[in-house]
Amino acid sequence: MKRSSSSSTIAATLRQELERYAPGERLPSSRSLVERFAVSPVTVSRALAALAAEGLVITRPGAGAYRAHHGVVDTQAVDTSWQQIALTAEDQQHADPAPRIVDAACVFASLAVPPAGMIAFNGGYLHPSLQPxxxxxxxxxxxxxxxxxxxxxxxxxxxxxxxxxxxxxxxxxxxxxxxxxxxxxxxxxxxxxxxxxxxxxxxxxxxxxxxxxxxxxxxxxxxxxxxxxxxxxxxxxxxxxxxxxxxxxxxxxxxxxxxxxxxxxxxxxxxxxxxxxxxxxxxxxxxxxxxxxxxxxxxxxxxxxxxxxxxxxxxxxxxxxxxxxxxxxxxxxxxxxxxxxxxxxxxxxxxxxxxxxxxxxxxxxxGTPVWPRHLRTIASALEERREAMLAALRRYLPDVAATVRAPAGGYHLWLRLPDGADETALTAALLRADVAVSPGRPYFAAEAPAPHIRLSFADIAGTDEITEGIHRIATVFHTAGLATAL
The missing domain is CATH 3.40.640.10 (Type I PLP-dependent aspartate aminotransferase-like (Major domain))
Structure with a gap:
């Protein structure tokens, strides 16, 4: 199921087609793009704005959008090697025993907007359909x-x-x-x-x-x-x-x-x-x-x-x-x-x-009556999604399902993988199958005692998507030899 907005889809299409145009050449008019993609002028404007933010096109009010010239942005090479020292060097007279390590990779992954077709079992927020x-x-x-x-x-x-x-x-x-x-x-x-x-x-x-x-x-x-x-x-x-x-x-x-x-x-x-x-x-x-x-x-x-x-x-x-x-x-x-x-x-x-x-x-x-009603709605919706995910695991991965705890709240399941499973390789294989999951390693401050993955059911459109996502996971598991039989 597609999760991206139509403006993102249009931007992706135009991005692929930019090579057809010479630098400085005018792209099709907004009106023609509206007719081509059957969307509103606002949607086309958002798509062009996204390409402009990437430096791929230049928009001129009243004149249209043009492919950006190579070199519009100053790309002069600057030697920034010194920063590797500046960002890690400690004052030896006041050295901290635990120097700062700024690694937000796991946060970036949970905040990233999934591409079209991706089933996002790694999300940390409610799906738009569940938001008030x-x-x-x-x-x-x-x-x-x-x-x-x-x-x-x-x-x-x-x-x-x-x-x-x-x-x-x-x-x-x-x-x-x-x-x-x-x-x-x-x-x-x-x-x-x-x-x-x-x-x-x-x-x-x-x-x-x-x-x-x-x-x-x-x-x-x-x-x-x-x-x-x-x-x-x-x-x-x-x-x-x-x-x-x-x-x-x-x-x-x-x-x-x-x-x-x-x-x-x-x-x-x-x-x-x-x-x-x-x-x-x-x-x-x-x-x-x-x-x-x-x-x-x-x-x-x-x-x-x-x-x-x-x-x-x-x-x-x-x-x-x-x-x-x-x-x-x-x-x-x-x-x-x-x-x-x-x-x-x-x-x-x-x-x-x-x-x-x-x-x-x-x-x-x-302060409105809408708020308690909304909380009751998401409680029911999250429970429904949790049960759908558990049912799909029991159907497609019964050995894994037997080890999963059914939480009474929240929005995720914690899956214990077989000993020796490679979380990194598994996560990459699942991405190729258009399923995003959270590997377990980043959840541990020291060495992990066992491999895990976390599956979120919050940022999902509905139970059908959950079932399809677990089916894809099971297929990858069996290909990797992590499960017995479908």
């Missing part, structure tokens, strides 16, 4: 009509939005108050702010193993040393967590207690209090990434760790991006005590504040 796009448009329209929509917001965030996050995180017991909430530009921004606030460069940070690759990338980019603590069916191993604090002297533990990425597990009830107790005893903080709270498949959810935190040890991250749209980059940090002032200061230094129109639109969205 009409409600978002209406919310933004109402937000920008407010008299103060373009005034600077309070640095901590709009009072109404902070109050909403406080109620959402603290629950009916009122365990969180608005002054303990800092509005952020999404969950990833909150995560990087937390790392900068809590861990000095060169220090260790404890992480679940496996864990979210975006956290590992952010930690290494900040010069931190991720130290893995194994996860089992009940979440992080608290006995090993205590040992890790004692061994490393770490002052931060990052975790995802609810619908953990990538395993999908929920932290066991008897471990919840132990996590905060162990961190408090070590004089450390727990960074709780609650990214999937609004992606449950139905049923009662445990409260966030921060709601029951008796020590002020938990720094909580919440976000509206996952359940709404990748463009609604609004989240919150919740913390108690002096650490909030440091979080606030770092955010101000990094980005000043979250734009007011974005905050106003988020507040408009969550």
């Amino acid at each position: 796009q009409q409600a978002l448009s209406a919310a933004f329209a109402r937000a920008v009509r407010r008299p103060d929509a373009w005034e600077r917001p309070p640095l901590d965030g709009l009072a109404g939005l902070r109050s909403w996050f406080a109620r959402e995180v603290g629950g009916p017991g009122g365990g969180v108050i608005p002054s303990q909430v800092l509005v952020t530009g999404g969950g990833q921004a909150a995560l990087t702010t937390s790392l900068q606030a809590l861990a000095p460069p060169g220090s260790p940070v404890l992480v679940e193993s496996p864990t979210y690759p975006g956290l590992l990338a952010a930690a290494r980019a900040a010069g931190l040393r991720p130290v893995p603590v194994p996860v089992d069916d009940g979440g992080v191993r608290v006995d090993l967590l205590a040992d890790a604090f004692a061994t490393t002297g770490a002052r931060v533990f990052y975790c995802q207690p609810l619908f953990h990425n990538p395993t999908g597990v929920v932290l066991a009830p008897d471990r919840r209090r132990r996590v905060t107790e162990i961190a408090h005893a070590a004089g450390a903080f727990v960074v709780e990434d609650d990214f999937a709270r609004r992606l449950g498949h139905g049923g009662q959810l445990p409260p966030p760790l921060v709601a029951d935190d008796a020590y002020g040890a938990v720094v909580h991250i919440s976000s509206l991006t996952k359940p709404a749209s990748p463009n609604l980059r609004v989240g919150a940090l919740v913390a108690r005590g002096p650490v909030m002032e440091r979080l606030r200061a770092i955010q101000v230094v990094d980005s000043f504040f979250v734009p007011r129109p974005l905050q106003e639109a988020a507040l408009e969205l969550v």
Whole structure:
């Protein structure tokens, strides 16, 4: 099934045809392209704009589009070899034990728009058909009509939005108050702010193993040393967590207690209090990434760790991006005590504040009856897609299906591959079959104990596409000798 927009398809076609035109030669008129592709003038304009952004064409208002001359852009060779030294050299008098490693390959992969025909089992956001796009448009329209929509917001965030996050995180017991909430530009921004606030460069940070690759990338980019603590069916191993604090002297533990990425597990009830107790005893903080709270498949959810935190040890991250749209980059940090002032200061230094129109639109969205209805809709849709993926695995890859945990929320399955399987080769073979998956290696801070792949069912048009994607995976598995029989 094609996932790209028609403008992308037109741009791809014209890109292939550019060799027919001499540099400076005029391309067909917009009107002729509209007739040829049977699309709107806006779609053609977007396609030409994409080619212009690549430097392949030049658009002249009122005159049309022309193939760019070779050499329009200054391509003079510049020797940048010195940068390899400048970006890695350390001041020997102030050398950090963990030099910064800025590797965002795994993040780029999850954010990339899949090409036409690709079944994207590696996505991290809801498919457009599951996003509340009409409600978002209406919310933004109402937000920008407010008299103060373009005034600077309070640095901590709009009072109404902070109050909403406080109620959402603290629950009916009122365990969180608005002054303990800092509005952020999404969950990833909150995560990087937390790392900068809590861990000095060169220090260790404890992480679940496996864990979210975006956290590992952010930690290494900040010069931190991720130290893995194994996860089992009940979440992080608290006995090993205590040992890790004692061994490393770490002052931060990052975790995802609810619908953990990538395993999908929920932290066991008897471990919840132990996590905060162990961190408090070590004089450390727990960074709780609650990214999937609004992606449950139905049923009662445990409260966030921060709601029951008796020590002020938990720094909580919440976000509206996952359940709404990748463009609604609004989240919150919740913390108690002096650490909030440091979080606030770092955010101000990094980005000043979250734009007011974005905050106003988020507040408009969550304050309407549409929002709870939308959450019920995506809960049902994600459960349906999860069941479709499990059913397809049982049909086409029964041996693999037998090892898969069915998560009660979130948007992905974690597949254990046979020992000796080559994740890199398998991922490349699946791409050739027009299926994109997430290899397991980037989810581990150290050596992976076994090969895995992660399959997301969020960024998928429907159950038929899921079934077809698993069938393609099974075909590749059998070609590679990783499964017994179809």
